[in-house]
Amino acid sequence: MPELPEVEALAGFLRENAVGAVIGRIDIAALSVLKTFDPPIAELQGRDVTDAARFGKHLALRAGDLWLITHLSRGGWLRWTDNPSASPPKPGKGPLALRIHFFTPEGLTPAIDLTEAGTKKRLAVWVVHDPRQVPSIAKLGPDALALTETEFAEILGGTTARLKTSLVDQSLIAGIGNAYSDEILHVAKLSPFASSKSLDAQSISVLYSAMRGVLTDAVSRSEGQDAARLKGEKRSGMRVHARTGLPCPVCGDPVREVSYAERSFQYCATCQTGGKILADRRMSRLLK
Numbered sequence: 001m002p003e004l005p006e007v008e009a010l011a012g013f014l015r016e017n018a019v020g021a022v023i024g025r026i027d028i029a030a031l032s033v034l035k036t037f038d039p040p041i042a043e044l045q046g047r048d049v050t051d052a053a054r055f056g057k058h059l060a061l062r063a064g065d066l067w068l069i070t071h072l073s074r075g076g077w078l079r080w081t082d083n084p085s086a087s088p089p090k091p092g093k094g095p096l097a098l099r100i101h102f103f104t105p106e107g108l109t110p111a112i113d114l115t116e117a118g119t120k121k122r123l124a125v126w127v128v129h130d131p132r133q134v135p136s137i138a139k140l141g142p143d144a145l146a147l148t149e150t151e152f153a154e155i156l157g158g159t160t161a162r163l164k165t166s167l168v169d170q171s172l173i174a175g176i177g178n179a180y181s182d183e184i185l186h187v188a189k190l191s192p193f194a195s196s197k198s199l200d201a202q203s204i205s206v207l208y209s210a211m212r213g214v215l216t217d218a219v220s221r222s223e224g225q226d227a228a229r230l231k232g233e234k235r236s237g238m239r240v241h242a243r244t245g246l247p248c249p250v251c252g253d254p255v256r257e258v259s260y261a262e263r264s265f266q267y268c269a270t271c272q273t274g275g276k277i278l279a280d281r282r283m284s285r286l287l288k
Helices: 004-017 149-157 163-168 178-188 201-222 227-236 281-287
Strands: 022-028 051-055 058-063 066-071 076-081 096-103 111-116 124-128 256-260 263-267
Touching (some): 004 051, 004 058, 004 076, 004 201, 149 163, 149 201, 163 178, 178 201
Antiparallel strands (some): 022 096, 051 058, 066 124, 256 263
């Protein structure tokens, strides 16, 4: 799932390439992706793109007093196409959900494709006058990179949730997902299952520094990358996330995994839990 660094990079890419262009034809390949109907998405046609922005993990394109906002969810992505097909896509065929054509001041006619891999379709698009009309944006907590250490401490002190849960809860802190929470906890050398409320001041300071460091480093590595290369850049920078069984880059011990529901997270037992192996809920169920 694209998180704060990748969505920030996509917003920067759109500011550089789409701002100033005029929105042309909009092709809807998956009607279910649209979560709003008033104003209609066709009202964007003919408008100048005036800005691109990020709200947590939401990507936004502004056209005057209207915003087109998308949440890419787990399998969604944005692709920039210099030479899009002139023929409208066939609904329900392939991963394409939405295509927006542009006319640039240079006379070019590129397009952006919103695509979604997999069978579980969760990519969402809204057209609104105010981003806060999107329910998931209205519920966002403060952005992870806008928090002071004091504010961060207050947030953790106000919840009894485990650290992993607190970091990915968008109503507490906006922008961090499964991958970067794994990385942050590994850098901070803290257990994903530690209680947020029980952290002492030193641990909070270490965790805050890890959060800032991991995210700002990822943003720096993502800046200037085109949309096609961002996923590879994200994977190349991971220490433990999605590296189950591979050696921890700090101590060399194997990275371990905990699976639950449809998700999993990775950690290093030696670096983060004093050697204790956390219970894998999926395996526990199989053994019952």
